[in-house]
Amino acid sequence: MxxxxxxxxxxxxxxxxxxxxCVECGGRWLDAGELTWIAELAGAQPGKISEAIExxxxxxxxxxxxPRCMRRLRAITVAADEPIELDRCPKGHGLWFDAGEMQAVIGAFHDGEDGEVARLLGELHHGKLESKSKGE
Ligand SMILES: [Zn+2]
Ligand SMILES: [Zn+2]
Structure with a gap:
């Protein structure tokens, strides 16, 4: 949920x-550890991202x-050029990204061209749209 x-x-x-x-708001939930894997795929710096989140x-x-334990999330502010506010499970189940925030985090810890990140996240967006047609 x-x-x-x-x-x-x-x-x-x-x-x-x-x-x-979430097809409604475009937000995304990542279980613990998934962000570093995505960062790695996107050519960002997973070590720095996890450090910044710590x-x-x-x-x-x-x-x-x-979505895992139903506890209230806690806002955290990740220090980057532009501080990014995320929500984290107090039990460490994972992180919630509002629409666009995942891209912001990966972009903030990315050395080289942003093109690759944009491509990967674009694929993700595409996948999202294809997985379900929103017709309730
Ligand atoms: Zn939503
Ligand atoms: Zn939890």
Whole structure:
């Protein structure tokens, strides 16, 4: 269930990673460890990303719930050129990215051309759209 709008999420498989995507808000849930794998695929720096997330300043609990344990997520602010606010499960199940935030995080820890990141995330978006036609 989407932590934000509480709609069921769809699972998109991306290069062996299962990503929960919300078709309503475009947000994505990554289980613990999946972000570093995606970062690696995107040519970003997984070590730096996990370090930045470890060090992120914890903020207040938010009115969003972990899709795994239903606990309220806690906002964290990841230090990058432009600080990025994510939501994390207090039990460490994973991270919630609002639409566009995953791209922002990967872009922030990416050395080279952004083209590859954009391509990978574009594929992801495409996969999301193909996995389900939204017709309730
Ligand atoms: Zn949603
Ligand atoms: Zn949890």
């Amino acid at each position: 989407c932590p934000k709008c509480r709609e069921p999420m769809i699972i998109v498989e991306f290069q062996g990673v299962e990503i929960d995507c 060090r992120a300043a914890p903020g207040p609990r938010v009115d969003r719930r972990c």
